[in-house]
Amino acid sequence: xxxxxxxxxxxxxxxxxxxxxxxxxxxxxxxxxxxxxxxxxxxxxxxxxxxxxxxxxxxxxxxxxxxxxxxxxxxxxxxxxxxxxxxxxxxxxxxxxxxxxxxxxxxxxxxxxxxxxxxxxxxxxxxxxxxxxxxxxxxxxxxxxxxxxxxxxxxxxxxxxxxxxxxxxxxxxxxxxxxxxxxxxxxxxxxxxxxxxxxxxxxxxxxxxxxxxxxxxxxxxxxxxxxxxxxxxxxxxxxxxxxxxxxxxxxxxxxxxxxxxxxxxxxxxxxxxxxxxxxxxxxxx
Numbered sequence: 001x002x003x004x005x006x007x008x009x010x011x012x013x014x015x016x017x018x019x020x021x022x023x024x025x026x027x028x029x030x031x032x033x034x035x036x037x038x039x040x041x042x043x044x045x046x047x048x049x050x051x052x053x054x055x056x057x058x059x060x061x062x063x064x065x066x067x068x069x070x071x072x073x074x075x076x077x078x079x080x081x082x083x084x085x086x087x088x089x090x091x092x093x094x095x096x097x098x099x100x101x102x103x104x105x106x107x108x109x110x111x112x113x114x115x116x117x118x119x120x121x122x123x124x125x126x127x128x129x130x131x132x133x134x135x136x137x138x139x140x141x142x143x144x145x146x147x148x149x150x151x152x153x154x155x156x157x158x159x160x161x162x163x164x165x166x167x168x169x170x171x172x173x174x175x176x177x178x179x180x181x182x183x184x185x186x187x188x189x190x191x192x193x194x195x196x197x198x199x200x201x202x203x204x205x206x207x208x209x210x211x212x213x214x215x216x217x218x219x220x221x222x223x224x225x226x227x228x229x230x231x232x233x234x235x236x237x238x239x240x241x242x243x244x245x246x247x248x249x250x251x252x253x254x255x256x257x258x259x260x261x262x263x264x265x266x267x268x269x270x271x272x273x274x275x276x277x278x279x280x281x282x283x284x285x
Contacts, residue, residue, distance in 0.1 A: 026122050027122045027124060027125060027128070030121045030122055030125055033121055033125055034125050034128065034129050034132075037125065037126065037129030037130075037133075038129045038132050038133045038136075041129065041130065041133035041134075042133050042136060042137070053140075056137060056140045056141055057140070057141070057143065057144050059096075059141070060089055060092055060093065060096070060141045060144055060145070061089075061144050063088075063089075063092050064085055064088045064089040064092060067084075067088040067092070067214055068084050068085060068088060071088075071214045071215070072084045072088075077214065077215050077219070078216070079215075079216060080216045080218075080248065080249065081246075081248045081249075082159075082216075082242060082246050082248050082249075083148075083152045083157060083159075085148050085152075086145070086148055086149055086152060086159070086246065087216075087242065088213075088214065089144065089145045089148060090145060090241060090242055090245065091212065091213035091214065091238060091242075092213065093138060093141055093142065093145060094171075094175055094213075094237065094238060094241055095208060095211065095213045095238075096138070096141070097134055097135070097137075097138045097172070097175055097176070097179075098175050098178070098179045098234065099179070099204055100130070100131070100134035100137070100138075100179070101130070101131045101134060101175065101176050101177075101178075101179025101180050101183060102179040102180075102182050102183045102186075102204065103183065104126075104127050104130030104131055104134065104179075104180070104183060105127045105130070105131075105179065105180045105181075105182065105183020105184045105186070105187055105270070106182075106183040106186045106187050106190065106197070106200060107183075107187065108123065108126045108127045108130075108183070108184070108187045108274075109123075109187050109188070109190075109191055109277070110187070110190060110191065110194075123274075124274075127180055127183065127184065127187075128180075131176045131179070131180055134176075135172070135176070138172075149245070158247070159245070159246040159247060159248065160246070160247040161244065161245055161247070162243065162244055162247050162251075164240070164243065164244050164251055165244040165245060167240075167244065168241070168244060171237050171240065171241055171244075174237055174259055174260060174263050175234075175237060177263050177264075177267050178233065178234075178259075178262070178263040178266060178267070180267065180270065181263065181266035181267035181268075181269065181270035181271075182266060182270065183270070184270035184271065184273065184274040185266070185269060185270045185273050185274070186200055187274065187277075188273045188274050188276070188277035189273075191277055207232075207234075210229060210232055211232055211234045211235065211238060212229075212235060212238045212239060213238065216249075217229065217230075217235060217238075217239050217252075230255065230258075233258065233259045233262040233263070233266075234259070235252075235255055235259075236252045236254070236255020236256045236257075236258060236259045237255075237256070237259050239252045239255060240252055240255070240256055
């Protein structure tokens with residue numbers, strides 16, 4: 001049978017001509033697969049467990065209790081005017097979402113290599129579905145934070161949402177894209193160097209301790225150390241998030257601008273490195 005026109009084919013797969021390119025139309029065509037990936041992540045994560053989806057609530061609650069005991073009670077680290085429970089749970093909320101986006105991007109190529117070798121679909125569907133399912137998990141984990149928040153407000157603690165809270169969706173997008181950018185870079189590198197996964201695991205743990213998850217940004221009066229802490233691109237996001245929902249502290253606009261520029265840079269680098277490695281990673285694995 002002779003084909004004389006390109007439109008005789010349902011789908012034509014062509015290599016990318018540019019490294020910095022994302023075919024959103026192609027990703028949209030695979031939206032059903034995207035939804036299935038999201039559903040899989042949400043449904044199977046606690047499948048065959050006793051408490052099931054309740055672990056979405058237990059994890060932030062138990063983590064917050066541990067932080068309060070270790071860092072607030074034993075170490076005596078203050079949280080300023082913000083109640084410790086609200087401080088730690090809000091920090092853990094954003095940090096968990098960031099690490100979810102990071103690890104989702106990091107394991108894209110290696111975790112899905114069996115699928116990639118058999119079926120064609122846009123590779124970015126996998127990490128994008130991961131950060132989407134992570135977002136839904138984060139929304140669920142907002143419930144215990146909201147309950148604790150309402151309790152302290154009822155007790156007379158002067159917490160309030162500021163008008164800057166309108167930027168909360170922007171902060172969430174920054175967290176997701178920054179984690180995705182880092183994850184894509186690491187994913188491309190771990191194809192050849194599997195030991196990098198171990199190093200990244202340790203690195204993420206250390207990164208948390210230089211991020212204001214468990215302590216306020218003004219914990220030190222040393223100007224040099226304070227400057228080093230502010231070089232952390234997550235610092236402005238965490239500080240601004242707590243200010244938006246409590247009205248305590250201050251809005252770090254320079255930090256937010258720095259986080260935005262850093263996120264765009266790391267995302268562009270991630271896309272370039274990922275697209276370059278995507279062309280040949282099946283031969284490497």
